[in-house]
Amino acid sequence: MKTVAVIGTGPRGLSVLERLAIGLAKKPAGSEVDNIFIIDSSCVGAGRIWNPAQDECLLMNTLSSHVTMFSELQPGEPEVFARRLTLQEWLNTTDIESLKKYCADSFVPRKIYGLYLKWFFSEVVEKLQTYTSVTVVQDEVTDIAEDRASYNLLTKTGATLKGVDSVVLALGHDRCKQDSTAVETTRTQMTCSNTKYIMADSAADMDLDCVRPGESVFVRGLGLGFYDVTARLTQGRGGIFESQGNELIYRPSGEEPKIYAGSRSGLPIPARGRNQKPLGYTQTCHFFTVTRINERRMHSGRFSLSFTSDLYPLIQAEMEHAYYVAALIEAGGRSVAEAFASEHSSERDPYRSIRAQTMSRYQLDRFPPLSLSDLARPFSGMKFGNQHAFMETLIQRIEWDTCEAEKGNIDGPLKAALDVIRDVRDLLRTSVEFGHIDHDSFVSEFKHHFEPLIALLTAGPPIFRQKELLALIRAGVVQIMGPEVKVDSIPGKYTYVSSPFVLGYCPRIETYIEGMLPTPSVAQRQALLVSNLLEKGLIREHPKFKLIGIGGGIDITSNNYQVVNRAGDNQKGMFCLGIPTENPKWFTQVGSGTARKISSFTMDAKVLVTHLLKELELKNYPEYKAVSLNGQ
Known part of the structure; x- marks a missing residue:
């Protein structure tokens, strides 16, 4: 009788739960997982980044027909879900009246994906409950203690989840520590020059209510975070875009600030091409094979x-x-x-x-x-x-x-x-x-x-986001600074921004917004759980990346994503997936599978769960041969 705990119910945690349901469907007679703890401190079933309570102006960056949380089954795998719907298929069949306007394939609000994730979560939990007991806990795990051959999980509210045999860390995006060197340096500079400072975070969780109408705001970074912050400060405040011929025009609400933004290149992230590729499209490669x-x-x-x-x-x-x-x-x-x-x-x-x-x-x-x-x-x-x-x-x-x-x-x-x-x-x-x-x-x-x-x-936004930016520029709401933008302060007075390649333009700003969402190193993650696991040596920052200071992720094995501890040994029964492993792995920010394709997102969860169940001695769980992701 074994117990599993999955910490985090964003897309990565949910992908693990789906694979557990598929794996347990093939469990041998008499071999059981006694209980699965599913734990999240934020929005159970969707996670913090995809919380359905966020502003509708914050959009996904992938077409709804291409988004799915269901993995592509390989030969011999059981079909345990009656409906394996993509995001768009779910929208087409939902009875929720407010969602029926999203019937066409489009870039839907992130809150809608959050609702889809919660539906997916309910489907997976229902299936898991046919094989084992499921305990959903809305709380923050702050520490994990070894107890002989198992773990005890301690939570923020004082509860202890005892006798856990396998733990999956699917912690997702975390905030940087408030006292990190970079954050503290910038905050001090802004404070000393009477400038408000808003640190990097998901745009949905930034406190932008402190920005007053007409106030001069600088957003550092011209990537997707810039588009999100700008959307909240314009559309999110009642501004409207209207079509006028082939262009958009912006009708201000009067609640907008004056937005300045800049980066090293001076170029807002370009748009992605209009999609012409059908579901399941596979690139025919001639050279990169x-x-x-x-x-x-x-x-x-x-x-x-x-x-x-x-x-x-x-x-x-x-x-x-x-x-x-x-x-x-x-x-x-x-x-x-x-x-x-x-x-x-x-x-x-x-x-x-x-x-x-x-x-x-x-x-x-x-x-x-x-x-x-x-x-x-x-x-x-x-x-x-x-x-x-x-x-x-x-x-x-x-x-x-x-x-x-x-x-x-x-x-x-x-x-x-x-x-x-x-x-x-x-x-x-x-x-x-x-x-x-x-x-x-x-x-x-x-x-x-x-x-x-x-x-x-x-990685750019859909085309209409660029058209909206042009409308905001023409409306005088947004100004883009030239290349190599600099932020300078006169202590006790004010902060101003400039570009060495644009003469005579140095606007003063009242609020500084860090618009680039970093992937913090293990040591800089705000979560108390990560700090405690590091201190105990149950996890470690990947040593090579730690030495050169580029933000090493949690060290894991390459074949099954088992955590590597301070001593350099595999930490039995502890696994990690997703963003906390960035740098040992690459491009872990992906938040869904790809419809009609085998993707690394779902393969990662499959590999992890295969080993987890083997480690729990479910001997007859099938081992699937790895499939080349580009079919070559």
């Missing part, structure tokens, strides 16, 4: 490759393939594009540039070269005589990007190329995690160089 990567390892004689020398050329060749095929079709030459695609895929050496004969034969020089660095830093080397000149250039850039995005992620050359990164992300993940590339290469080439580029260029 498991076979090519393994061949490179054999040729080099090294297991740990270099990202820049060994992997990136394969990715660049894959992007160039999509780019030039779409560009040739757009130029009116579908038959020419097909000929190029055949020649390029069969004859290209990805570790060299496209052959001069190929460039000449298809006149590829007429198309701008595909450079991620140039796309991410479009204002590099430029100086502007005033803010108006910069804003004119910026608006032209946003309008151009909007046009490119509307062409689609198959037909549009630029967005088709960038969407390759999204399509191969699971293979990229397995190619760089857990020492598959040299550690120095992982840090300097992948984390510090490549990751910021693709975060800017491939």
Whole structure:
């Protein structure tokens, strides 16, 4: 008789519960899990980030038809759920009147996904209860104590959950500690210059009520967090967007502040291409494949490759393939594009540039070269005589990007190329995690160089968000600062922002909002549970990342996500999944599975639960052969 505890009921925790239901459906006679504790301190069944109580103006970044929490079953796995609905299918069948307006495939509010998660949670719990007892606890686990071969979980309210054999830490996004060096330095600077400071967090949980109408606000960062904060300060305060021809116009409510925002690039995160890919779409890869990567390892004689020398050329060749095929079709030459695609895929050496004969034969020089660095830093080397000149250039850039995005992620050359990164992300993940590339290469080439580029260029908002930003700029509500924005203070007086590349523009601000949501290192996570586990040595920060100070995640094993303790041993019965493991793993922010596809999101939960149940000695639980995520 065994007990399992899952701490956290955001998407990662729910994915573990679903796999437990599937696993327990095949349990051998006489072998049982006695009880499953399901614990969350915030919104049980959805978690903090997807709380259904948040503002409706905060949207998902994935189309509702592509979002699911149900894993794709492999041969031999039992079908234990009567309805395996995607988010959109659930919306189409729900009886909740207020949700019927979301009947078309769209980017729905996050609160709607939160409702879907709670429905999914109820479905999973109901199924689990046919196999075992389920105890749902709304409380914060603050400490875990070893008790012989099991664990006791201590909660904030003083309760103790005893005799837990296996613990899954699915802790999700956490806030940085209030006393962290970076937070304290910025807060002190702002306080000394009479400026309010709002620290980084999910936009839904930021205290923006303290921002007064007409107040000058600076938002650091021009990523998705910027769009969220801006939405809350405009639409969230009663502002309305209206269509006027091909443009949007913004009708202010009068409750908006004056918003300034900036980043190193000075470029708001570009839009994703209009989706043209059906459910279950699989990218046909010619260069970035498991076979090519393994061949490179054999040729080099090294297991740990270099990202820049060994992997990136394969990715660049894959992007160039999509780019030039779409560009040739757009130029009116579908038959020419097909000929190029055949020649390029069969004859290209990805570790060299496209052959001069190929460039000449298809006149590829007429198309701008595909450079991620140039796309991410479009204002590099430029100086502007005033803010108006910069804003004119910026608006032209946003309008151009909007046009490119509307062409689609198959037909549009630029967005088709960038969407390759999204399509191969699971293979990229397995190619760089857990020492598959040299550690120095992982840090300097992948984390510090490549990751910021693709975060800017491939993770953008839907097209209409860019159109809304243009409307806010034209309405005088938003001003974007030039590249390399600086925040300076005159102690006892005020704070102002400026760009060294835009002359004569230094607006004063009254509130500073940190709009970039960091992934805190283990030591900087606010949760008391993490601090106590670190102090006891039950978990540790990944030692290599801790040494170089880039925010090491919780150290885990590569084959089953079991926690590694201070001594470097596997901590029996303790597992961790998702964002707390960032850096040993990569891109753990994913919050759902992908409909009609095997994704790393669901595979992670499957691998963890397989080992957890084996460790609990459920001997007949089937071991499924791993499936290549790109089908190659």
